[in-house]
Amino acid sequence: MSKKYYPAAVKQPIKQLQMIDITKQFPGVLANDHVNLEVRAGEILALLGENGAGKSTLMKQLYGLYQPDSGRILINGKECHFSSPTDVIHAGIGMIHQHFMLVSNLTVRENVALGLKSSRQPFLDLNIVEKKMMEICDTYNLKLNPRAYIWQLSVGEQQRVEIVKTLYRGADLLILDEPTAVLTPQEVDEFFQILRKMAQEKHLIIFISHKLHEVLAISDRVTILRDGRSVGQRENKNLTKAELAQMMVGRPVVLQYERAAPSVGDVKLKIEDVWVRNDWGEDQVKGVSLEIRSGEILGLAGVSGNGQRELAEALAGLRKCSKGRIIIDSIEMTKASPYERILAGQSYIPEERNKEGIIREFDIMENFILEDHDKIPYSKHWILNFSNIAAATQKAVDDFSVKTPTLSTKVKNLSGGNVQKLILARELNRNPKILIAAQPTRGVDIGATEYIHRRLLKQRSEGTATLLISEDLDEIRALSDRIAVIFEGRIIGIVDGPTATAEKLGLMMAGVQEEEQK
Amino acid sequence: MNNLFSAATIFGIIGMAIRLAMPYLYAGLGELFNQTAGCFNLGVEGIMMMGAFSAFYVVYQTGNLFLGIAAAAVIGLFMGLIMSLISVTFKAAQGISGIGLTMFGVGLSSLLFKTLLQGTVQSVAGFAPLKIPVLGDIPFIGETFFQNNLMVYLAYCLIPVCSVVLYKTTLGLKIRSVGQNPQAADTLGVSVIKIRYLCVCIGGVLAGIAGATFSIANINMFQEKMTNGTGYIAVALVYFSGWKPKGVLFGALLFSFVNALQLRMQVLGINIPSDVAMMLPYILTIITLVFVQGRDAPAALSVPYERSEN
Amino acid sequence: MLLKIRSFMQKTFDAILPIFATLLALIIGIFMLKSLGKNPLDAYQALFEGAFGSQRAIIQTVIKATPLLLVGIGVCIAFRGGVVNIGGEGQIIMGALASAAVALYLPIPSRLIMIPLCLLTAMAAGAVWGGIPGFLKARMGVNEILTTVMMNSIAVYFSNFLLRGPMIDPHEIEMGTRAAQTAQMPEYTWLTRLAPPTQLNTGTILAVILAFFAFVLLWRTTIGYRIRAVGFNSAASKYAGIKVPIYQAMAMILSGAFSGLAGGIELFGVQHRVLENISANYGFNGIVTALFGNLHPIGTIPAAVLFGGLMVGGNKMQRSVQVHSAFIDTLLGLVVLFVVAAKIFSTNRSKRRAKNE
Amino acid sequence: EDEVFQVAMVMPSKINDYSFSQSMYEALKVLQSEVGEENFEIVYSEDMFNVADAREAIRDYADMGFDLVIAHGSQYGTSIQEIAPDYPETAFAWGNGTDFFGLDNVSVYQARAEQGGYVFGQIAAAVSENGKLGVCGPVESGDAKTYIDGFKNGAAEAGAEVSVTYTSSFSDVSLMSAAAETHMDEGAMVLTGTSQSIPGAVSVVKERDGVWLGVQWDTIPLAPENVLVSLVYDWTPILNEIITKMTEGIYGGAAYDLTFENGGLQILWNTENLEIDQELIDMADDLAQKIVDGEIEPLPAG
Numbered sequence A: 001m002s003k004k005y006y007p008a009a010v011k012q013p014i015k016q017l018q019m020i021d022i023t024k025q026f027p028g029v030l031a032n033d034h035v036n037l038e039v040r041a042g043e044i045l046a047l048l049g050e051n052g053a054g055k056s057t058l059m060k061q062l063y064g065l066y067q068p069d070s071g072r073i074l075i076n077g078k079e080c081h082f083s084s085p086t087d088v089i090h091a092g093i094g095m096i097h098q099h100f101m102l103v104s105n106l107t108v109r110e111n112v113a114l115g116l117k118s119s120r121q122p123f124l125d126l127n128i129v130e131k132k133m134m135e136i137c138d139t140y141n142l143k144l145n146p147r148a149y150i151w152q153l154s155v156g157e158q159q160r161v162e163i164v165k166t167l168y169r170g171a172d173l174l175i176l177d178e179p180t181a182v183l184t185p186q187e188v189d190e191f192f193q194i195l196r197k198m199a200q201e202k203h204l205i206i207f208i209s210h211k212l213h214e215v216l217a218i219s220d221r222v223t224i225l226r227d228g229r230s231v232g233q234r235e236n237k238n239l240t241k242a243e244l245a246q247m248m249v250g251r252p253v254v255l256q257y258e259r260a261a262p263s264v265g266d267v268k269l270k271i272e273d274v275w276v277r278n279d280w281g282e283d284q285v286k287g288v289s290l291e292i293r294s295g296e297i298l299g300l301a302g303v304s305g306n307g308q309r310e311l312a313e314a315l316a317g318l319r320k321c322s323k324g325r326i327i328i329d330s331i332e333m334t335k336a337s338p339y340e341r342i343l344a345g346q347s348y349i350p351e352e353r354n355k356e357g358i359i360r361e362f363d364i365m366e367n368f369i370l371e372d373h374d375k376i377p378y379s380k381h382w383i384l385n386f387s388n389i390a391a392a393t394q395k396a397v398d399d400f401s402v403k404t405p406t407l408s409t410k411v412k413n414l415s416g417g418n419v420q421k422l423i424l425a426r427e428l429n430r431n432p433k434i435l436i437a438a439q440p441t442r443g444v445d446i447g448a449t450e451y452i453h454r455r456l457l458k459q460r461s462e463g464t465a466t467l468l469i470s471e472d473l474d475e476i477r478a479l480s481d482r483i484a485v486i487f488e489g490r491i492i493g494i495v496d497g498p499t500a501t502a503e504k505l506g507l508m509m510a511g512v513q514e515e516e517q518k
Numbered sequence B: 001m002n003n004l005f006s007a008a009t010i011f012g013i014i015g016m017a018i019r020l021a022m023p024y025l026y027a028g029l030g031e032l033f034n035q036t037a038g039c040f041n042l043g044v045e046g047i048m049m050m051g052a053f054s055a056f057y058v059v060y061q062t063g064n065l066f067l068g069i070a071a072a073a074v075i076g077l078f079m080g081l082i083m084s085l086i087s088v089t090f091k092a093a094q095g096i097s098g099i100g101l102t103m104f105g106v107g108l109s110s111l112l113f114k115t116l117l118q119g120t121v122q123s124v125a126g127f128a129p130l131k132i133p134v135l136g137d138i139p140f141i142g143e144t145f146f147q148n149n150l151m152v153y154l155a156y157c158l159i160p161v162c163s164v165v166l167y168k169t170t171l172g173l174k175i176r177s178v179g180q181n182p183q184a185a186d187t188l189g190v191s192v193i194k195i196r197y198l199c200v201c202i203g204g205v206l207a208g209i210a211g212a213t214f215s216i217a218n219i220n221m222f223q224e225k226m227t228n229g230t231g232y233i234a235v236a237l238v239y240f241s242g243w244k245p246k247g248v249l250f251g252a253l254l255f256s257f258v259n260a261l262q263l264r265m266q267v268l269g270i271n272i273p274s275d276v277a278m279m280l281p282y283i284l285t286i287i288t289l290v291f292v293q294g295r296d297a298p299a300a301l302s303v304p305y306e307r308s309e310n
Numbered sequence C: 001m002l003l004k005i006r007s008f009m010q011k012t013f014d015a016i017l018p019i020f021a022t023l024l025a026l027i028i029g030i031f032m033l034k035s036l037g038k039n040p041l042d043a044y045q046a047l048f049e050g051a052f053g054s055q056r057a058i059i060q061t062v063i064k065a066t067p068l069l070l071v072g073i074g075v076c077i078a079f080r081g082g083v084v085n086i087g088g089e090g091q092i093i094m095g096a097l098a099s100a101a102v103a104l105y106l107p108i109p110s111r112l113i114m115i116p117l118c119l120l121t122a123m124a125a126g127a128v129w130g131g132i133p134g135f136l137k138a139r140m141g142v143n144e145i146l147t148t149v150m151m152n153s154i155a156v157y158f159s160n161f162l163l164r165g166p167m168i169d170p171h172e173i174e175m176g177t178r179a180a181q182t183a184q185m186p187e188y189t190w191l192t193r194l195a196p197p198t199q200l201n202t203g204t205i206l207a208v209i210l211a212f213f214a215f216v217l218l219w220r221t222t223i224g225y226r227i228r229a230v231g232f233n234s235a236a237s238k239y240a241g242i243k244v245p246i247y248q249a250m251a252m253i254l255s256g257a258f259s260g261l262a263g264g265i266e267l268f269g270v271q272h273r274v275l276e277n278i279s280a281n282y283g284f285n286g287i288v289t290a291l292f293g294n295l296h297p298i299g300t301i302p303a304a305v306l307f308g309g310l311m312v313g314g315n316k317m318q319r320s321v322q323v324h325s326a327f328i329d330t331l332l333g334l335v336v337l338f339v340v341a342a343k344i345f346s347t348n349r350s351k352r353r354a355k356n357e
Numbered sequence D: 001e002d003e004v005f006q007v008a009m010v011m012p013s014k015i016n017d018y019s020f021s022q023s024m025y026e027a028l029k030v031l032q033s034e035v036g037e038e039n040f041e042i043v044y045s046e047d048m049f050n051v052a053d054a055r056e057a058i059r060d061y062a063d064m065g066f067d068l069v070i071a072h073g074s075q076y077g078t079s080i081q082e083i084a085p086d087y088p089e090t091a092f093a094w095g096n097g098t099d100f101f102g103l104d105n106v107s108v109y110q111a112r113a114e115q116g117g118y119v120f121g122q123i124a125a126a127v128s129e130n131g132k133l134g135v136c137g138p139v140e141s142g143d144a145k146t147y148i149d150g151f152k153n154g155a156a157e158a159g160a161e162v163s164v165t166y167t168s169s170f171s172d173v174s175l176m177s178a179a180a181e182t183h184m185d186e187g188a189m190v191l192t193g194t195s196q197s198i199p200g201a202v203s204v205v206k207e208r209d210g211v212w213l214g215v216q217w218d219t220i221p222l223a224p225e226n227v228l229v230s231l232v233y234d235w236t237p238i239l240n241e242i243i244t245k246m247t248e249g250i251y252g253g254a255a256y257d258l259t260f261e262n263g264g265l266q267i268l269w270n271t272e273n274l275e276i277d278q279e280l281i282d283m284a285d286d287l288a289q290k291i292v293d294g295e296i297e298p299l300p301a302g
């Protein structure tokens, strides 16, 4: 049993953190292999690495959630053992987790108050908490309704709650595991302001992201992990994306793709004045009309929480439209079940990948056949054919380079990015007529992102009609033939993809009409 | 033949419902704590029987009712500890350990009854009705609501207490979050294990007291298996309640009311086969459930907490 | 290959673990027996002999294991579908009552027709009794634990009603004894006895076959795949186009059918008439059995034999050393607690294994 | 070894069920005390509500060479019928049995509870001021039912009004007390009832100072001030007859009834705690006699 950390040592703020020779073994995976890492006060360290490189695992050990198999953690040169987050929080370390750590049926302020001493113990002082929290929101201008329940919030808003939670606890050392994955460019900029401010206040910040331009923009130093080993420490001086990419992936990565001119065919998916309500019964999508032709990618840009999720779910048949029509291949499918849409050749890559996209307790094979398990060759007369299933899965796993020990590894043991690759592999493998892709590369490393983008373009050239929902403007602009911008549930403009500038789109996402801009 | 709708009869039924609801309230609120923290304790019946016996035995020996209640509480706590050890520390399947605990508790209580009391039914002086001064004198209302024994009043006072604890205190917030998303609670330094131990033990204590009400606050004698499935109903009522103290109150009263009603109907010779009459409370509970909506179960209910897959 | 051996060792370890746990519980029982002034050695000798000591003992154990196995299989299926079936008691009772009605009031004196017909009726009745909670959960999200508990009580009262009124043995009324039981089932509906005079009957064989059937159903067919998918993650299943309510309900219906069949086999194989308490706690003990068997239909087979043995041996113990039946219940309770608690050791072990690969 | 008379008793409830099983077990104890522990061994299997278990118990006892095996429940009929022929050296007795299947090593016995019921109905009617009586029944079957039918008949003939409740359970003490409470709420001050759950009812009668008529066992200790009289089953006469016959080599082939006539049904007045006027007692004895003489039919015809 490891020694406890003495809060006594915490009294003076953290000046330096060192992780030395950290090794962590998971069933079938060496997640960390003698990793070294160091941060000093006032410094922002970026931690880079492909999916499954071991970033989150490393951080979870620092945060006391996992115990390292070997290696030492030094704070201000003093070795310490964290047996639980309690010690860690005491020590002045805070963490924003890659997967949200929020209690969905509590209010925002209750989530913030959770685990804190109250000023009127034993009773809750939610109002005081609310006040303090709003102050933080104002200083760092984050928009949040403290009385809203978490389940009512969009992913972006939930991310904000996570940030507020951490700031509220005022940690010296902040661990940020892909905090920007779900933020819009504007939000990212604001967020970076916060980080810089904190750095000036002599905080230590560890920042994990897959977006190289962010890393270059914010970090002082970069540490790169590959397959659980630290393969590089670089000062952030005249570093280039290409360099970083190369170090992460271990090979040169192309970041710009040439796109053949679209060869659009007839309309595959037609959305007519669709209205959709959100979980708590308010109209979230207010009369959206779109047309997507085969062989084209229509990008849907917008700040998260403006109705993208509801629209996507409506298209997938998981949510019913209160008004309007959805037409697939000139057949009305407004009320069709998900099954009928799948049969009609539609694929859907959901935003909530861990909740909707996969079954975490199923293994990779079982997840791979999720939609098609009842079709030849996977099964015949209700009997599953495992050799066929294994063969198909193996091929897909290889194609999409999903990192996994075996095909019968439970998906819950895959890293975030690998899960996404698996879903993509499954959906594209069905080679759909229509593809609804919601945030397909969120939290996915560039190696994979590059691959995913290529596959999307390949589908396009094979005549798939794709609706690409994304907040990553680079992605949208790189892939879309046309870009529709959604704001408060309405399409406020459709612009030509290749020519659209980030500024223009950014403004439209903020609700400024095209005309007004001129 | 008296009719069912004379004031006396109606108030009689209500009064009886209020008394019959008492054990369901104690046990139900106890289980509510269990479940809000994400623990499913199906062992209530067993804990109740142990509580019933220990309370009776202590009162039988000492004649001190409060010692009796204390004994029941302590035994309940002990049973709660066993349950939490098995389902929290050993991460055992909770439904099943509950069934085991029931077999154990029911069996052991009978065994003790046979060895310590030679299995002969004896009676003790239990909690006597306690008339609330002024209020108790109001015709009908008085005897219906304000002439019950202390344990009955306590049971009803427990409802607001639980609401406050669960929804107005930091502890309550921790409990609710541990039942909903233990990972999140854990990352904020809330000890999932401690909270769950606490709640299962609270549940045990209340279940023990619920048992005691049978042997020293209602019938005032001990008989094997005298709780007769009350524990299981109590667990069911928690689901019925939508995990809110108010809900437990409503469910317990409804169930008891129908029971009182069907007995009264039998006495008044309103002709329905007794067995059919006995079904009514159960059928009605199910039907009500179909219409009562908007329940939110603790997401982590009966899922043992593990910090990571390793 | 190596992996195969390892997984095999793991399996055997899992298999013997419950036995260790049981022994541990029995050790605690020693102290209780001493305090009761009984000789533990004699007691446990009787327990063992009563369960496995002689051919007749073994047969008795197997007879007991049969309904446990059937209910257990049902519990496994429900569990895989993400529903908890605590309604075994009620489903057994309804299965027995319905099939008894068919046997008594449908005079077709032909084994070939009647036996399948009766058993199917039993399954159907159980399926209905389990299906109602299943439907309520699937369609209106009514919690099935609550409803199954309630349905148990309802079934008990319903059978009391029938056994004391409409379905009571006319003979009992003539004689004025009015025992609550139906008339004896007609000969031609009885299941064939395998080892007369014992009551071992073809129902046992059927149960074992069904265990394998259930295994194939769950892990080798698309239906089983869907049931498990819904059980693990209904949102994702819905996304994948699986009709979640249908498969949730189906899990409960299948589960109920197995319990119902347990009632039918108990009736036509063993009791030959419906009496009060025909469910004899098989409904609850079946759940325990399923857990002994790691909620796997095949694992449930040995589990049922172990648990059945304990029950039969317990009775023998009562006879030989005259302990109160309450002691047996207590002991069984302890066994259950120890066995479920012990599970963690096999889980930890398998994790260590995986890690060291 | 051979002098020792070995009796085994298999029962669906428990030896202390304050009812059918307990009365038989206590009768055995009486016999045992007469001849002495060393000559008279009693063993039992309780809670044998599962007929399969009971059957195994019966066979096992027979196998172990017990002289008399008592299957103390009507549901054991089939088992006896199957097992008895295999053990001609063992005598079997079937409780609440209906017939002995022409087997010469099986005897059957049952309690004529309705006789007691009738008399108690009359007593209750006599002592109640407002002519309202309450009956707390467990389940609507077995001798509980026959007793209650007798009681209703007797009370009715005495012009009293009887209301009956069944809790549909032998063990639900709290519901039983609730039932008693309901009866008293509706004005009945004289109550009776059977099964091990009636302590619940008695406690209410005690609290509200009503009158209780106990059945099947001596309820007086539970409420000395309130239990007027108890109807006790005394199986010793029947057991004696069975055993003496066995010594003569007759192992069965007979049916026995527990009646006023053979002294099996006894009326136990609570005279040591209560003032009971002689007329009442005489009336009861007189009625019992009439039943013995067949002048009174305890149960309504048909």
Ligand SMILES: Nc1ncnc2c1ncn2[C@@H]1O[C@H](COP(=O)(O)OP(=O)(O)OP(=O)(O)O)[C@@H](O)[C@H]1O
Pocket (backbone or CB within 6 Å): A026, A027, A029, A030, A031, A049, A050, A051, A052, A053, A054, A055, A056, A057, A058, A098, A403, A413, A414, A415, A416, A417, A418, A443, A445, B308, B309, B310
């Ligand atoms: N709890 C766990 N049990 C078993 N294996 C795990 C567990 N958590 C992570 N892994 C494995 O360890 C490796 C590192 O995972 P980790 O989540 O640290 O990667 P990552 O760098 O955070 O990837 P991403 O960028 O996608 O988040 C992955 O291969 C993953 O499959």
Ligand SMILES: Nc1ncnc2c1ncn2[C@@H]1O[C@H](COP(=O)(O)OP(=O)(O)OP(=O)(O)O)[C@@H](O)[C@H]1O
Pocket (backbone or CB within 6 Å): A105, A106, A107, A110, A124, A126, A127, A147, B167, B168
């Ligand atoms: N999911 C929930 N179900 C029931 N009660 C909740 C839930 N979430 C929060 N509550 C509690 O309900 C109580 C009332 O909510 P409210 O937001 O009014 O807080 P409050 O402390 O009463 O603030 P104020 O005094 O300003 O009204 C709060 O204590 C809150 O903790």
Ligand SMILES: [Mg+2]
Pocket (backbone or CB within 6 Å): A055, A056, A057, A098, A177, A415, A416
């Ligand atoms: Mg990660």
Ligand SMILES: [Mg+2]
Pocket (backbone or CB within 6 Å): none
């Ligand atoms: Mg308020």
